[in-house]
Amino acid sequence: MDWQLVTQSLGGGILTGSVYGVAAVGLALVFGVVGVVNFAHGAMIMLGMYVVWYLHQWTSLDPFLLSLVAAVVGLGLGWFIQYVLVNKVMGTGQEGPLLVTVGISLIFVAVAEFVFSSNPRSVKPSYGDATFSVGPAQFSVTRLIAMLAAVAFTLALHNVLRKTDLGRSIRAVSQNRTAAQLMGLNVATVYAAAMALGAASAFFAGGVSASLLPVTPNAGLSLMLMSFVAAVLGGLGSIRGAFAAGIIVGLAEGAGALLLEGTLKTLVVFALFVLVLLLRPEGVFKR
Amino acid sequence: MPLLEVVDLEAGYGQIRVLHGVSLHVERSEVVAVLGANGAGKSTTLLTVSGVVPVSAGTVRFGGEDITSLPGHLVARRGLAQVPEGRGVFPQMSVEENLVMGAIQERSKAVRRERLRRAYDLFPKLGERRRQNAGSLSGGEQQMLAISRALMAEPSMVMLDEPSLGLAPALVETMFETILTIREAGLGVLLVEQNAGEALEVSDRAYVMEQGAVVLSGPAAQVKANESVRAAYLGV
Amino acid sequence: MTSSSTGKPDTSTGKPGTVPVQARPGRSGLNRTVKLVAGALLALVIVWIAAAGSNHLLGLATVALMFGAISGAWAMAGGLGGLFSLGHAAFFGIGAYTTAFLFAGHGVSPWLGMVAGVVLAAVFGACTTWLSVRFRVRGSYFALVTLAWAEMLRVIVSNVTPLGRSNGILVPYKAEPTFADLQFSDPRAYYALAVLYAVVVTVIFMVVKRTRFGWRLSAVRGDEDAAAASGVDVRRVLVAVMALSAAVTAAGGTLYVQYMQFIDPELAFSPTVSIDIAIRAVIGGPMVALGPLAGSGAMTTMTEWLKMSVSDSPAMNVLLFGVAVILAGRYFRNGLAGIGASALQWIGRRKERHDGS
Ligand SMILES: Nc1ncnc2c1ncn2[C@@H]1O[C@H](COP(=O)(O)OP(=O)(O)OP(=O)(O)O)[C@@H](O)[C@H]1O
Numbered sequence: 040m041d042w043q044l045v046t047q048s049l050g051g052g053i054l055t056g057s058v059y060g061v062a063a064v065g066l067a068l069v070f071g072v073v074g075v076v077n078f079a080h081g082a083m084i085m086l087g088m089y090v091v092w093y094l095h096q097w098t099s100l101d102p103f104l105l106s107l108v109a110a111v112v113g114l115g116l117g118w119f120i121q122y123v124l125v126n127k128v129m130g131t132g133q134e135g136p137l138l139v140t141v142g143i144s145l146i147f148v149a150v151a152e153f154v155f156s157s158n159p160r161s162v163k164p165s166y167g168d169a170t171f172s173v174g175p176a177q178f179s180v181t182r183l184i185a186m187l188a189a190v191a192f193t194l195a196l197h198n199v200l201r202k203t204d205l206g207r208s209i210r211a212v213s214q215n216r217t218a219a220q221l222m223g224l225n226v227a228t229v230y231a232a233a234m235a236l237g238a239a240s241a242f243f244a245g246g247v248s249a250s251l252l253p254v255t256p257n258a259g260l261s262l263m264l265m266s267f268v269a270a271v272l273g274g275l276g277s278i279r280g281a282f283a284a285g286i287i288v289g290l291a292e293g294a295g296a297l298l299l300e301g302t303l304k305t306l307v308v309f310a311l312f313v314l315v316l317l318l319r320p321e322g323v324f325k326r
Numbered sequence: 327m328p329l330l331e332v333v334d335l336e337a338g339y340g341q342i343r344v345l346h347g348v349s350l351h352v353e354r355s356e357v358v359a360v361l362g363a364n365g366a367g368k369s370t371t372l373l374t375v376s377g378v379v380p381v382s383a384g385t386v387r388f389g390g391e392d393i394t395s396l397p398g399h400l401v402a403r404r405g406l407a408q409v410p411e412g413r414g415v416f417p418q419m420s421v422e423e424n425l426v427m428g429a430i431q432e433r434s435k436a437v438r439r440e441r442l443r444r445a446y447d448l449f450p451k452l453g454e455r456r457r458q459n460a461g462s463l464s465g466g467e468q469q470m471l472a473i474s475r476a477l478m479a480e481p482s483m484v485m486l487d488e489p490s491l492g493l494a495p496a497l498v499e500t501m502f503e504t505i506l507t508i509r510e511a512g513l514g515v516l517l518v519e520q521n522a523g524e525a526l527e528v529s530d531r532a533y534v535m536e537q538g539a540v541v542l543s544g545p546a547a548q549v550k551a552n553e554s555v556r557a558a559y560l561g562v
Numbered sequence: 563m564t565s566s567s568t569g570k571p572d573t574s575t576g577k578p579g580t581v582p583v584q585a586r587p588g589r590s591g592l593n594r595t596v597k598l599v600a601g602a603l604l605a606l607v608i609v610w611i612a613a614a615g616s617n618h619l620l621g622l623a624t625v626a627l628m629f630g631a632i633s634g635a636w637a638m639a640g641g642l643g644g645l646f647s648l649g650h651a652a653f654f655g656i657g658a659y660t661t662a663f664l665f666a667g668h669g670v671s672p673w674l675g676m677v678a679g680v681v682l683a684a685v686f687g688a689c690t691t692w693l694s695v696r697f698r699v700r701g702s703y704f705a706l707v708t709l710a711w712a713e714m715l716r717v718i719v720s721n722v723t724p725l726g727r728s729n730g731i732l733v734p735y736k737a738e739p740t741f742a743d744l745q746f747s748d749p750r751a752y753y754a755l756a757v758l759y760a761v762v763v764t765v766i767f768m769v770v771k772r773t774r775f776g777w778r779l780s781a782v783r784g785d786e787d788a789a790a791a792s793g794v795d796v797r798r799v800l801v802a803v804m805a806l807s808a809a810v811t812a813a814g815g816t817l818y819v820q821y822m823q824f825i826d827p828e829l830a831f832s833p834t835v836s837i838d839i840a841i842r843a844v845i846g847g848p849m850v851a852l853g854p855l856a857g858s859g860a861m862t863t864m865t866e867w868l869k870m871s872v873s874d875s876p877a878m879n880v881l882l883f884g885v886a887v888i889l890a891g892r893y894f895r896n897g898l899a900g901i902g903a904s905a906l907q908w909i910g911r912r913k914e915r916h917d918g919s
Pocket residue numbers: 339342344362363364365366367368369370371411
């Protein structure tokens with residue numbers, strides 16, 4: 040086997056996987072706390088891309104720095120969505136949240152098309168052409184920075200959940216809702232906070248991806264599917280698990296690229312997805 | 327004026343009505359027991375008083391104020407704590423984090439530290455295990471944790487739902503002693519128990535529930551002497 | 563019965579045994595009248611479009627009917643069966659591609675292609691659903707798994723050369739098409755075909771809903787464990803309803819590809835198609851035979867109106883669907899049909915009060 044090709048594919052897999060990871064973290068958080076599969080996650084990722092693209096056009100600041108701004112936008116939007124829409128359909132089965140998040144996703148995509156048109160846009164950081172090599176393989180510096188940013192964001196989120204009152208409250212609600220209420224926690228607010236953080240991670244993942252992928256209104260879809268795979272693989276609800284699973288998904292995609300040509304590489308990921316969804320212990324699905 | 331006053335409380339789950347007019351009251355520095363068979367509606371009563379299950383009719387007054395339609399988190403913030411059935415510890419959080427959750431409404435770090443210290447004084451076992459996940463504690467330790475967590479908020483009243491369930495006899499003893507300590511501190515205690523003998527031992531008064539209604543009430547000694555209570559709950 | 567507060571017929575559950583003990587002649591009569599009037603109006607509109615409609619209108623109506631009927635097929639599984647699929651594009655695409663491949667590549671009649679597509683889709687639906695049911699994947703996860711299956715098909719088909727890879731398949735138009743080619747020179751013929759398809763789907767839906775099979779579905783939907791306990795073979799019932807839904811959807815795929823004379827992986831398998839199919843039913847009312855058709859008609863009409871009066875951007879359509887589905891999720895869980903039923907009940911109550919006084 041061609042050693043260079045293997046390093047290239049798997050190394051690339053890890054770099055891309057970290058972006059899947061940070062997106063998956065948000066999905067897993069929302070699921071773990073609110074118990075809702077957020078079908079608008081992909082659209083949020085896409086909006087994050089556009090926020091960074093737009094601000095980069097305007098300010099020429101570093102896109103990875105601007106991803107933080109995108110995350111802040113995500114915080115606000117996520118809070119609003121949960122508070123105004125999703126909270127109102129909780130407790131009536133899964134169909135309500137499913138419909139509402141699908142609807143939100145459609146609206147976001149439509150808005151992006153109206154505002155930005157469907158022409159692909161791209162973001163190029165100042166170091167866009169720089170590369171570095173690992174053994175025989177060569178990678179762009181942009182992808183490395185994207186990975187570092189994803190790791191940093193995930194660690195920060197992890198610390199918020201571990202060390203702050205907000206994080207403790209979020210974990211408490213996810214572990215025992217009634218007991219959390221008896222501690223004086225407003226579950227609706229905590230849900231909104233969790234969705235806010237989840238959306239922030241989606242926006243951040245999108246912001247980071249803006250430098251890696253063409254920015255289009257439908258760009259969030261494939262990223263969302265990858266993060267679904269990772270979130271489910273990581274055990275739905277675990278932050279570290281979701282991030283690690285994101286890397287695994289990236290690696291699987293890299294391995295797929297070695298074995299299969301062109302777009303067929305994603306088949307490996309989907310096969311993994313279906314396998315994981317089907318074979319997880321029943322407990323994971325019965326919430 | 328009683329600390330807690332429940333009048334003609336009705337509540338249920340969805341279409342199912344579980345409580346059909348429950349009335350009871352608890353004074354400060356008083357332990358009141360609620361006895362009843364499985365499914366009588368004891369836990370539902372506590373959850374409804376706490377605002378977790380919505381009230382469909384009747385009133386709940388706490389400290390002289392009407393809290394009937396207050397959502398659960400606001401009831402808790404007024405100083406009415408509950409140790410729910412099955413303890414309700416946060417299993418993937420450490421013992422100390424669980425305790426901190428009890429005082430989450432208290433912003434001052436110093437106050438929290440002081441309360442933690444008191445909790446560890448009350449149950450030194452918890453201090454030894456402060457870094458351990460609550461889910462890995464024994465049943466008895468979890469119960470102690472749940473009670474301490476409720477006290478971390480410095481409530482004026484605690485409701486305990488079957489605190490002795492699954493505890494070894496020696497621990498049951500400790501647990502009831504703790505309840506007396508809580509009363510000494512001036513709190514009102516509403517105690518739901520299957521362990522009727524022990525519960526009546528520490529209580530001042532008691533209520534007996536059947537099918538969502540109070541069928542008997544009075545001073546603990548009087549309830550203990552009642553023929554049907556002796557037959558049904560004391561096994562004599 | 564004298565007061566209006568007693569004996570309210572339970573319209574919320576479709577379970578047998580909850581049939582009102584004392585049916586009210588007044589209201590069920592009203593109900594039937596309304597249904598008859600609605601049906602007659604619908605028929606009138608259908609005929610009017612055929613007779614007087616422009617080619618543009620005819621085309622819109624044809625597609626609205628086809629997708630409405632496919633939505634009806636979705637509703638058999640997604641509504642009656644409670645299996646919320648976001649992957650019906652898989653079945654639609656199988657129908658379209660099988661037909662197009664056999665017809666364009668090998669000259670096989672689309673009617674035979676339809677049969678082949680229907681069988682393939684039913685098998686695919688049965689297998690994938692069996693897996694999901696076997697491993698107790700439900701609700702949002704079921705939606706996710708179905709989305710993944712359809713995506714897999716999209717990726718595979720985009721890479722298979724005989725299927726035209728991402729370029730798709732162009733269906734050749736015969737100079738003198740015959741009925742066997744499922745091609746017509748008169749657009750009204752396609753329209754008639756779409757009407758026929760919609761009628762067939764509606765009838766199948768009603769049959770499914772009213773028979774013992776429908777009763778079992780309703781039991782499974784309500785409480786799987788209870789249904790199993792009372793002797794219903796849950797796995798078989800769910801697999802069967804998805805196979806049926808898939809088969810009917812695939813037939814729609816055949817009609818669509820013969821009408822459009824083109825198919826590619828995006829048109830056939832993209833999640834947008836799956837969402838479109840599901841949402842028309844959700845908006846119209848997934849538990850009622852005419853719901854999905856009504857939803858489809860309403861969505862197409864609204865889209866056209868917005869295109870004419872506001873903006874002809876294709877995003878308008880997406881925006882509209884988004885808003886409508888949120889409203890359905892938030893307020894009208896039974897869609898337009900539910901709104902209609904509530905209105906009817908309200909009229910009934912008014913009438914009753916009026917009669918009683
Ligand atoms: N979440 C719920 N949903 C529906 N019904 C419930 C729920 N919780 C309790 N019930 C029903 O309400 C009734 C009273 O239950 P409750 O838990 O209050 O009884 P209890 O007196 O605490 O019994 P136990 O001694 O077994 O704890 C029971 O019939 C029970 O089935």
